[in-house]
Amino acid sequence: MSMTSENVTAVLGPVDRMLIAEIIATGATPAELAEAWAWINSEEALVSEGRTRPSGRVAQLVDLLAPDDDDPDFNPTSEF
Structure with missing residues (x-):
């Protein structure tokens, strides 16, 4: 199943169009996006x-999606 913008916002909430x-463009599925989001939000628990x-x-x-250590203001779920 190819991913749509609706799939992305269903997992992440409102995010930048870029x-x-x-x-x-990664070709990932909605399930892969959900797994990545889970890793970002609870890596220690999953490990x-x-x-x-x-x-x-x-x-x-x-x-x-992971925070950029060089950019303290980075927030993937903030709209621009």
Whole structure:
């Protein structure tokens, strides 16, 4: 199933259109986006459960969505 902007906002809430386009361009599925979002929001809990770190498209999404350590104002769910 290919991802739509509605799929992205269903998982992330309102986000910048450019970010939506980048997410869709990964070719990821809505399930992969949900998994990436879960990793970003609860990495320690998932590691504690013994889950392996994401790879492939999920890892790509984590890179797109994870806070940039160099930018303290970064917020993937803020609209521009």
